[in-house]
Amino acid sequence: MDDRHHTADYKQHFSPLLYLQSFYSGIEGNPMQDFLTTKMQFWHEVFVDGKIKGRRLLDIGTGPSVHSVISASPHCDEIYLTDFTPKNRAALKQWLQGDLQHSFESFFRFVVNSEGKGESWDERENQLRGKVSGILHIDLRQADPLAPNIMPTFDVITSSLCLEAAAEDITEYENMAGRVAALLKEDGHVILYGNIGEKLYTVGDHSFPLIRVKEDQVKSVWVKCGFSITEWKQKVYPEFPDTAVTGLKGSFMLVAKKLGKPEHT
Numbered sequence: 717m718d719d720r721h722h723t724a725d726y727k728q729h730f731s732p733l734l735y736l737q738s739f740y741s742g743i744e745g746n747p748m749q750d751f752l753t754t755k756m757q758f759w760h761e762v763f764v765d766g767k768i769k770g771r772r773l774l775d776i777g778t779g780p781s782v783h784s785v786i787s788a789s790p791h792c793d794e795i796y797l798t799d800f801t802p803k804n805r806a807a808l809k810q811w812l813q814g815d816l817q818h819s820f821e822s823f824f825r826f827v828v829n830s831e832g833k834g835e836s837w838d839e840r841e842n843q844l845r846g847k848v849s850g851i852l853h854i855d856l857r858q859a860d861p862l863a864p865n866i867m868p869t870f871d872v873i874t875s876s877l878c879l880e881a882a883a884e885d886i887t888e889y890e891n892m893a894g895r896v897a898a899l900l901k902e903d904g905h906v907i908l909y910g911n912i913g914e915k916l917y918t919v920g921d922h923s924f925p926l927i928r929v930k931e932d933q934v935k936s937v938w939v940k941c942g943f944s945i946t947e948w949k950q951k952v953y954p955e956f957p958d959t960a961v962t963g964l965k966g967s968f969m970l971v972a973k974k975l976g977k978p979e980h981t
């Protein structure tokens with residue numbers, strides 16, 4: 717694979733612990749509290765009624781953070797986390813073993829409090845650990861992103877801020893969406909979290925580009941890939957502290973269902 721692509725920067729410059737400190741250091745009292753609450757609320761609302769469920773869930777570009785699968789965890793049996801960089805996969809393995817030098821307590825607390833079933837945050841974290849069935853390499857630039865692993869298609873696919881980080885333009889985003897679609901069963905759901913307006917984020921002394929995607933572009937890409945859009949949530953922030961991110965105006969969540977092939981008549 718051509719390593720002039722900006723994705724190559726992730727292997728060299730992306731520090732999992734600095735990323736977690738910068739963006740997932742806890743919800744309450746964080747200058748990004750509104751933003752983090754919205755993100756977790758979106759995930760909660762999508763999964764709370766139990767309509768989106770399935771045996772096997774794939775999270776694409778998990779990075780070092782498991783926040784994107786906490787709300788989903790009661791609704792599936794096996795969860796596969798993925799990332800492009802060995803360092804992020806190592807961080808996820810450390811979390812799995814309870815050795816990561818970072819706590820997701822406030823994210824687990826947010827979810828169990830929102831669900832209101834009396835579950836404790838650490839019970840939920842252990843439940844999620846018990847469901848993680850693989851931490852896999854992924855490269856969305858490859859025709860088969862999970863190669864060399866060969867996996868059956870998944871019932872549910874989640875992803876947060878990955879396609880817009882991995883793609884260099886909207887055409888590549890569309891190609892990547894097509895590859896994600898091929899990993900999903902017919903009638904399965906894809907749930908994507910993204911930021912509006914963000915073009916750059918900084919981790920330590922390195923900045924990573926994101927492509928800016930608009931609502932109509934995101935929807936049209938997934939429709940072209942054979943999906944029906946079932947939900948679009950969005951929140952715009954009047955003012956966002958321009959610290960580690962540049963241009964952020966809001967966030968969105970897309971829920972889309974993969975359509976089956978029309979039957980022959």
Ligand SMILES: C[S@@+](CC[C@H](N)C(=O)[O-])C[C@H]1O[C@@H](n2cnc3c(N)ncnc32)[C@H](O)[C@@H]1O
Pocket residue numbers: 723726730776777778779780781784799800801804854855856857875876877878881882
């Ligand atoms: C902004 S981070 C998002 C991490 C996490 N999902 C989150 O929401 O915080 C972007 C992620 O995309 C991954 N990534 C970069 N290039 C990729 C590629 N070609 N294929 C798949 N993932 C890639 C990075 O390793 C990184 O973990």
